[in-house]
Amino acid sequence: MFRMVVTKMARNLNVNLCIFLIISCVDSCFIPDSIQAAVPQTVPVGHVISKVDVDNCDTKTLHLTSCDPDFTVQADGTIVTVHITMVPANGRTFSVQFQDPNGQKKNMDVYLVQNSRKVLKDGLLKRSKRRWSPLPFNIIENDAPPFPKEVDLVASDSSAAYNVYYTLSGPGVTEDPVGVFSVVKETGMLKVHRAVDREVTPQFIFQARVFDRYTNQETDLPLPITVNVEDVNDNAPTFTGQLQFTVLEQSKTGTVVGKVNAIDKDEPGTDHTKIRYSLLSGTNLFYINPETGVISTKTDTLDREVNDKHFVTVDIRDMNGALNGLSNTATATIVVGDINDNPPTFKKTSYNVSVMENQEKGLILRIPIEDKDLINTPNWNSEFIITKGNENGNFRMERDPKTNEGLIYLTKPLDYEKTKNLKLDVMARNQAELSGTNAKWVSIPVDVTVGDVDEGPEFTAPIVRFTVQENTPNDTLIGTYTAVDPETKSSAGIKYYKVSDPASWINVDESTGQLKIANTIDRESHFVVDGVYNVTMKAVDASRKTGTGTVIIQVEDMNDHVPDILSKDLVLCEKDGGEMGSVLVVAEDKDQAPFSAPFSFKLGEKHDDNWAVKPLNSTAVMLAQTKELPTGLYTVPLMVVDLQGFGSTQTVTVRICRCRNGACLAQQNSTSLGVWGILAMLLGLALLLLLCILCAFVCVTKNEKMELEDMGDSGGILLTSNIEALGDAVDSNLIIVPKSGIDRSVKGSVIDMGWAGAKDLGKMGGDLGTQQQSGSSVIVTDMQNGFSDRYNGSQYGGQNGGGQYGVDQYGGGQYASGNMTFDNTRFMKINWQTNGLFLQQKLAYLGTEEEGRYADDIIHAYGFEGVGSSAGSVGCCSDQVNQEDLDFLNTLGPKFKVLAEVCTNK
Incomplete structure (x- = not known):
């Protein structure tokens, strides 16, 4: 069994049970300072805890009063439980208070510890080791030397049976802060070696152990030791937050100004941190709550215009304001806020100003004011109102934002003949309404004198309207527009002129101002807008002063247009x-x-x-x-x-x-020409293409001699010639153009000649060299390469492509500069048949394409070509009908006829 000797340092622990005992005893009565009792973990009702020896006391004067529901103290000093009570492992403590014979109140501490037991197998009870359950130890912070100082004694029941020694370990001993505490090994006395700051380390918890000196075996379980550092008042309170507040002037008494905040580092909940607030200055105007630090007004006479800022000294003291408490002082600034309790006032009692009639718009007067309120706030910013004399809107007032002055502006010219003097009333006020005062907004009179000026004439009305019907005859009088002199009210000597008449529709009589129609008025003209036409007029008096007016002509409509x-x-x-x-x-x-x-x-x-x-x-x-x-x-x-x-x-x-x-x-060109027309054109193009190929061939071969088979007729061979003159004339019998239709029986036609024609190709060539059709041309097309060229019919030979091929001797026998001979008729016939086959294939290919893909190349079939079509009705197979009909060649003209004769043999 371990026991703990507890000193008076444990008397400040929390008391779980308080039994107030008033004892009137004689001088021989003695009550111990403390008692200790061992109890089970669960204490039943009626269990006797202990008995206080009161044999020498006067029990008749003993009075017991219990305030704890778990325990009671009987008259003979016996402490008994009245409820089932749990005792924790570290024990339970309560105090009994009594009064000694000298009348002083004292405490007797009662310590309860667990009496643990364990049942053995044989049914006997054996006492087990108790764990260490000491009360916390207390030391005072910042204790004064000398050190070390004894704290308390730790003793173990095992010391009765063993020769023991004690050790400590943990924070404050072997851990930071190291060396604050130690223990006397032989006796178990706990010592402190230096002063401790509670604000740094408020508590130490370390471990005590007990060992046998001879075996070094622990004779009891380790015991946690708690050492609390008791606070001393070593920290003065300090201010937190800003000490600047604002309150409006003329605020009511008790208006909250602000709150002073302060803290104290000492132990909370004690007098060391209980701060009391007070004012050392400004107490005539302000009051501070000593417990909360809230500053309030003490009067309603704060006036910003007298004093806009107050400085008060605030004192804060701990120990609830006791004289031995620590304190601090600071100065709080209280700014007095502005209210609009001062209306603006004028520096003069009245103002006078002179304005000439017809004077242009502008500033005519400045009115200065004074205001005691805070500058550049709505309480100071002024507003001016003309309360009387401005019924016609001739004036307006503004505020100068820099000087706060009132500015009177002229907005409309004044007329001396109508008004020679104006009396205005001007009121000054603030943007904010008045408060905290019985004053009112004030006004002053402003006398405006109008000066006379010689003015120009004025029309009887600035705008006059006349209604005129369009197409009204010229010189019709539509009205009169006159002016008068404002001084004499007479129209004598005034002349009238037009300033603006965009369409020149009006004439103005210079002397009378009569308006007459000068030109026909058309309501549909662009000069008329919404049926209105404007004319501006000018009146000029003898002194050359002028006045203007506007004539509005409302043009009435006539039914002069048809849909x-x-x-x-x-x-x-x-x-x-x-x-x-x-x-x-x-x-x-x-x-x-x-x-x-x-x-x-x-x-x-x-x-x-x-x-x-x-x-x-x-x-x-x-x-x-x-x-x-x-x-x-x-x-x-x-x-x-x-x-x-x-x-x-x-x-x-x-x-x-x-x-x-x-x-x-897009319309197709092929439908207008017809199938045979297209074939004829393609035939001519193919022939010209053939001639170009032959010319190119001759240029390549140059002087090489080639023998061509002569079929018995050399009339178609071209001869080498340097002659650039005109060829032979064509026999007129070869050019026969039928006058109407095509008749195979007509002598001299291409059909009648059976494509034989005249074999004298020299005559044909001569005809080709002439310019019988000026500007005519022949298109030569390369059907395979898509190449086309245009040759002028009058210059088919000449220098084309760098060679010289004179066509004046087309039937001579020498085709180029070399010696070439061939059967011209047979050669042309073979090419005619080749091109014919190619054209048939081309037509078949185009006929298979979609209608819109080759709109310019495809031949379309139409059932009806319209009235008057020279081609008549074209059927879907018209391109295959009458393939042997060559009558159309008679209408192709003389050049195509010559080509036909060249390409045809007998």
């Missing part, structure tokens, strides 16, 4: 399945109601019953087909009249066509 169709060229896209189409027709009338819309539409007298009119709105109709119509151009007469029945018949053109994206597809 007109806006777009007369319309497009109607052809629809599939025989569906009837329609187009929109819109009309416009420059007149206004009731001389314009709604319009009436109907077909003209000479319409063809192919169209019908369907109303859409007041200005438009739909022109719709009544029957299926082929593509083409159609004219439709339409009669359009306005609401009054005035109108005319107009013709619109409707184009029916195949469309793409709302637009007609």
Whole structure:
């Protein structure tokens, strides 16, 4: 069993049970300072804790009063439990207070420790080791030397059976802060070696152990030791936060100004940290709550205009303000806020100002003011109002933001003849309303004198309005516009002129001011806006002073325009399945109601019953087909009249066509020429291409001699010639152009000659060299390479491509500069057949393409070509009909006829 000797240092622990015992005893009565009792962990009701020896005391004067529900003290000093009580492992402590014979109150401490026991197997009870459960030790911070000092004694019950020694370990002993505590090994006395600061280390917890001196074996379990550092008042309170506050002037008594905040580092909850606040100055105006530090006003007479800032000294003292408490002082600044308790005042009692009549707008007077309130705030910023004399709006007032002065501006010129003097009342006020005062806004009079000026004439009215119907005859009087002298009120000597008349529609009589029509007035003119035409006039008196006025002419409308169709060229896209189409027709009338819309539409007298009119709105109709119509151009007469029945018949053109994206597809050139026309043109192009190839071949071979098979006729061979002169004339019998139609029986035609013609190619060549058709040309096309060139019919030879090939001797026999001979007729026939096959393949290829892909190259089949077409109706297979019919060659002209004769043998 361990026991702990507890000193008076443990008397400051929390008391769980307080039993107040008032004892009146005699001088021989003795009550011990403390007692210790061993109890079970759970103490039952009625258990006797201990008995206080009161045998020598006067028990008749003993009075017991229990304030704890768990324990009671009987009259004989016996302490008994009245409720089941738990005793913790570290024990339980309570105090009994009594009064000694001298009348002083004292405490007796009662310490309860657990009496633990363990049951053995044989049923006997054996006492077990108790764990160390000491009360915390206390030391005083910043204790004065000398050191070391004894704290308390730790003794173990095992010291009765063993020769023991004690050790300590942990913070304050072997850990930081090292060396604060130690223990006397032989006796167990705890010592402290230096002063401790509670604000740094308020508590130490370390471990005590007990060992046998001979075996070094522990004779008891380790015991935690707690040492509390008792606080001393070694820290003065300090201020926290700012000490600057604001309160409005004239605030009521008790208005909160602000709160002073302070802290103390000593132990909370003690008098060492209980701060009391007080004011050392400014107590006539302010008060501070001694416990909370809240500063309030003590009067309602604070005046910012007298003193706008107060400085008060605040004292803070701990120990609840006791004289031995530590203290600090600081100065708090209290700013007095402004309220608008001072209205602006004028420096003078009245003001006078002179203004000339007709004077331009501008500043005419400055009015200074004074205001005691805080500058550049709504309480100081002024506002000025003219309360009387400005009914016509001739003046306005503003504030100068820099000087706070009132500024009077003239906004409209004054007229001396109407008003020679004006008396104004000007009131000054602030942006903020007045408060805390009985004063009112003040006003002063301002006398405005108007000076006289010689003025120009004035029209009887600044603006005059006349109503005139358009197309009114010239020289018609529409009114009179005159002016008077403002001083004499007379019109004598005043002349009138136009300043502005954009369309020159009006004449002004210089002497009388009469207005007459000079030119026809047209309401639909761009000079008229919303039916109004303006003329500006000028009046000039004898002194050359002028005045201006405006004449507004309201132009009345006449029905002088008929409805007109806006777009007369319309497009109607052809629809599939025989569906009837329609187009929109819109009309416009420059007149206004009731001389314009709604319009009436109907077909003209000479319409063809192919169209019908369907109303859409007041200005438009739909022109719709009544029957299926082929593509083409159609004219439709339409009669359009306005609401009054005035109108005319107009013709619109409707184009029916195949469309793409709302637009007609491009027309094909091939349909206008016909298939045989295209073939004829391609034939000529192929022949010219052949000639170009031959010329290129001759240039390449240069002087090499080539023998060509002569088929018995050398008339088609070209001869080498340096002659650049004209060729031989062509026999007139070779050029026969039928006057009408084509007849195979006509002698001299190409068909009649059976493509034989004249074999005298020299004559043909001579004819080619002439310029019988000025400006004519032949297109030579390379069908494989897409190359084309144009040769002028009058200069087929010459220097083309660098060579010299005279066509004046086309039938001579030598084709180029070299010696070449060949059967011209056979060569041309072979090329004719080759090109014919190529053209047939080309036509077949193009016929397989989509309609829109090669719109310029494809031959389309149409069932109807329209009225008047020279080609007539073209069927889907017309390009294969009459392939042997060559009558069209008779209409190709003399040059194509010569080519045909060249390319044809007998």
